Amino acid sequence: MIDSKIPDGPLADKWNTYKAKAKLVNPANRKKLTVIVVGTGLAGSSCAASLAEQGYNIQSFCFQDSPRRAHSVAAQGGVNAVKNYKNDGDSVFRMFYDTIKGGDFRSREANVYRLAECSASLIDQSVAQGVPFAREYGGYLNNRSFGGVQVSRTFYARGQTGQQLLLGAYQSLLRQVNTGKVTMHTRHEMLELVLVDGKAKGIIARNLETGAIERHAADAVVLATGGYGKVYYLSTLAMGCNSSALWRAHKKGAYMAGVSWIQFHPTCLPQHGANQSKLTLMSESLRNDGRIWVPKKVGDDRLPNSIPEEERDYYLERRYPAFGNLAPRDISSRAAKERIDSGHGAGPMKNAVYLDFSDAIAAQGKKTIEAKYSNLFAMYEKINGIDAYKEPMLISPAAHFTMGGLWVDYELMTTIPGLFALGEANFADHGANRLGANSLLQACVDGYFIAPYTIPNYLSGELNTTKVTTEHPAFAEAENSVREQLNRFLQSKGTLSTDYFHKTIGRLLYEKCGLSRSKQNLEEAIVAIKSLKASFEKDLLITGDDTLNSELEKAGRVADYIELAELMCYDALQREESCGAHFREEYQSNEGEAVRNDTDYCYVSAWEWKGIANPPELHKEPLVFENVELAVRSYK
């Protein structure tokens, strides 16, 4: 039985109760304790900086050449916070409710409430660090509205909110490097977790510059390694984003939860060719002014501007009049896929829908639209060579944010004692669908405000245990398994590159376990993945050696993706309902809306690894709703 360790008492008091009772470590003893933090995005940097400020020793790892490059940097739109500066009725409870509803009632009440509760502090924290959030002329903070909500609570720094928040966290991190409390290991990739007596006590990392395999010991390990949407190959994620740290921890006993809940972002630039490596996100904020439509006629080949008004289908406004173009991401993405699949797709590959600004330009003037979105229009023109002030943008849904990840309890600790997972790497908070502008928030809140209480609570129990060093046999064993795998890749004498396998698994998942799923497709996918896995074992070709070698790096990541993909299909197959990002074709209403099944599936699916030859074992964490009524999620 898995214990989520949610504190007793009323929802609004739970976090204060926890903080008041959490065990502390004497300041003099903190310097005796070391924490490994893998990842330097918002969750990793903020956690490492916060713990270092308290006096713990931090070993910080990232695979990029600088901690500032973590993919949090790419988030555009904004970050939610309950400040009620607009006096439009916002409150902690309302944000809690929006987030629970947005997540299709598949997230934990206590976690979500805490997210909303801590949100205001994040704005204070970031402003103190020098994050240049948008301001009103009077000098006070400005904000805007975002998909899935009816109040204005999204704070933003132009279209580069993630970048600015990350730079704030990065600077806090490097400030602690200056004090000597943080040791930075850039161009390092975690390849194995080391357990001693069942507790997380270190990692094996590969130095990506020299190829050296290194052992690092600590009293606790934090994984803040982001999401695994890149499993689809084409996604909005950075090329290096991967699932390896999570997956290696999973194979060491940490449960993975909600694995198949992967958000497809509705406003990405569509795929344009076979050699494409990624999809670029356009900020969701564009939906505040852009109207989304497709031609009414199937296979209409006319240029968008020559299609008259009455021959256009503004399908979001038609189907969801109350929220219109601001309907939540899962609903907007699915609606786009439905139109594209039924032959109304636009663009050269017929795989897109139009995002049209002509009405907004006519009503507000080009200058106003330029002031709001000029950087996005410039980016669009750079990539496509099209001026979106003159003709509509082509957009398409793309794999984006993973709601699934390592299962964690209220303390953000996995099922392995001493192993914590923060930010997108854990499954918590978002349920089956993440509302816009909540991802930066969760990553920051985990790192700045939650882990600094819960990790010391754990560490207080580690003070009097025997110190583990890298001489411990568990390190040798873990190192050997890493070396064996790397050697196996290098000695593989096949004919196919890692990218071939990555693209193949990505395409398969997109078709069978993407925006919509069915029993038949998922069962077929599991068979196909097994054969792809066998092919990977014998047909892989890696050139180069065991020193700096990006092909060798990719091989490990792709091997993990193939195994993860199989678990995603098991997870999607087992959940016989439609909820949030998970749309099972068998469970839909006559109007094509998702039909949730609260009687049988109101739980978190936490999966346990049972070895390569066995199917994973399902553990259920029942979701208890005491403060909201489970309702049909309607945006009509």
Next chain:
Amino acid sequence: MKLYLKIWRQLNATSKGEMVDYEIDGVTEHMSFLEMLDLLNESLIQLKERVIEFDHDCREGICGQCGVMINGRAHGPLKHTTTCQLHMRSFKDGDTIYIEPFRATAFPVVRDLKINRTSFDSIIVAGGYIGASTGQAPEANSIPISYETVEASFDAAACIGCGACVATCKNSSAALFVGAKITHLALLPQGKIEASKRVLTMVDQMDTEGFGACSNTEACEVECPQGISVLSIAKMNYEYNKALIMKK
């Protein structure tokens, strides 16, 4: 289209590098420059050769990890564009393209087109931050900041740390990078108290890392993907001189 590539290959920081010729066919105008390199690498793998190593990550122009000299220009022929956002429609069939790493003493080559830019981090470590500890910050609206101030601060804060400014500068100066951070933080009320200490330690570290001095040719601004203004260098000089005087 078919292209002729001349690409810098170098084993590590201490070995001697050289330009190597490659031919590539089947490039389309929609491909990004890095996707063109992916295609080349795929063909090298099929020839059982080691791939060309280059740095990249987000491929949407914001992480700052990519960046090579293309025909002698940092990030290629377009203004204010990262290498990952450069598309092959900027080239034509039969073109010869020279591809080299960003070169500077403070940016040693790691392998091929990959370079080490840790010197940028070291400058931030020296003082490129506001000393706000986490967890107990005051209410954000307690210090209003004018719209114009925050916009000016943002213009400087947008630096992605790619190093194009250094690579394009004949002196390998990091003045634009450092000036941008100085400007970002010095404009904000939260950053003012530490402004003197910050500028002195950062400029000192910039020299220690082996970057050259700024001689105001302004090439950096031309190649900066974020279009950061050379006025931030003037701001840095102003803050530096002010700090020197105040110190005495």
